[in-house]
Amino acid sequence: MKAVQVTQFGESQVLALTELPDPEPGPGQVAIDVTHAAVGLIDVFIRQGLYEGRPGLPQPPYVPGLEVAGTVRALGEGVTDLAVGEKVVTLSASATGGYASVYVSDQARVLSTQSFDLDPALAVAVVPNALMAHVALTGPIQLHPGDRVLIHGAFGALAAAFPGIAKQLGASRVVGTVRGERLATAASSKLPYDQIVDSADMSAVLGDERFDVIVDPVGGQVRTESMDLLAPGGRLLLVGNAGGDWQHGVDGNRVWEGNFIVAGFNAGGYLPAHQEAVPAAAAAALKAAASGLADMEIELLPLADAATAHERLENHTARGRVVLVP
Incomplete structure (x- = not known):
């Protein structure tokens, strides 16, 4: 071969x-x-x-x-x-x-x-990736109907699977962030984002809006600023480190003060121990792909x-x- x-x-x-x-x-x-x-x-x-x-x-x-x-x-x-x-x-x-x-x-x-x-x-x-997104949003982080969701690196391979699955699970609003040079492609995107913003200006653009769930495959400064955008009791899901800042840490005091939950999801480690989650996730992933939610x-x-x-x-x-x- x-x-x-x-x-x-x-x-x-x-x-x-x-x-x-x-x-x-x-x-x-x-x-x-x-x-x-x-x-x-x-x-x-x-x-x-x-x-x-x-x-x-x-x-x-x-x-x-x-x-x-x-x-x-x-x-x-x-x-x-x-x-x-x-x-x-x-x-x-x-x-x-x-x-x-x-x-x-x-x-x-x-x-x-x-x-x-x-x-x-x-x-x-x-x-x-849609299968993994479903497992992540129903396992380490429990997404509830009506939740507001923010997804960093919105067009990335894994991130792009999250908006469709979040909508399937009942999210009321899904916002994506991208690098400034990727904003031009937002208008032609078929992914079910309600809004896409420049990650460099996200705090200013989003103003007082707060999110129940933030999905972060980017890391670094984006991860730090995510703390400012979490609603009280919000959940921050770490699914990667595409930005390459391997020394970045999460401020434990911010987590404590905001009653936040910070969870990591690594499919290679999570899925073997949670095989019971796969059938429902597989069905959701196929449905999302077939219905155009993940184009x-x-x-x-x-x-x-x-x-x-x-x-x-x-x-x-x-x-x-x-x-x-x-």
């Missing part, structure tokens, strides 16, 4: 297209002919070596890739609820394997999209251009999701 390997931690040039043996599914596993593989910031961070030596995360040489869409190629022993040729999407347990023409997944992580009229590029770009820009690149895809994410020039096509 064709695959992209990380040969050593480093710059994007360490991503190398190669040929590897076709993997075979074991008991309880599903082999997938990959049609689309999404590229995410976690792929970039791991490749850069930010998690070097951390247990459970890949070490070179490895094939990156967390989210895959394709068709069932072969079924391992004991797998009976899927069929060869069926359209599926899956989320890797180890953040590896997706940048390839064949991928093997545990059955529990494979979600059929066969009965939905979904473009596989949209399915891989949206469904896994976003998608840029397709050939598998051989994986390094270019990583560079787009690193220099913030990616518009929407970047998806590789083997």
Whole structure:
């Protein structure tokens, strides 16, 4: 099979297209002919070596890739609820394997999209993240009907899945923040935001408005200013650190004084311990994608251009999701 390997931690040039043996599914596993593989910031961070030596995360040489869409190629022993040729999407347990023409997944992580009229590029770009958004908003943070929600990095890969799921769960108002240069794209966005504002001016623009839930995949100064925008008893959900400020901390006294809740959501750690949340989240994710609540820009690149895809994410020039096509 064709695959992209990380040969050593480093710059994007360490991503190398190669040929590897076709993997075979074991008991309880599903082999997938990959049609689309999404590229995410976690792929970039791991490749850069930010998690070097951390247990459970890949070490070179490895094939990156967390989210895959394709068709069932072969079924391992004991797998009976899927069929060869069926359209599926899956989320890797180890953040590896997706940048390839064949991928093997545990059955529990494979979600059929066969009965939905979904473009596989949209399915891989949206469904896994929408599933995670639903789990995050119903698990670590309990979103209630009528809640007001603020989402930072509004057009980012994971953030873009939150407005549709928040609306499904009954949010009364959903506001997004973006870098100033991204404001021009807000008018053409199909994502169900009620308003999108410049993150640099959000406090001034939003004035006295306060939010029950703030979703922050950005970190740094944006995270600090979020404390000023939380309603009393509000919940701040930390889902990433796209801004790259790894030394930033949350002021515990602000949390105490405001009766705030601050929760982290890392899918790799949370989902294995909360498998009971997956079926409802999967149904909500498929519904959101099929109903247009998660429509976003998608840029397709050939598998051989994986390094270019990583560079787009690193220099913030990616518009929407970047998806590789083997």
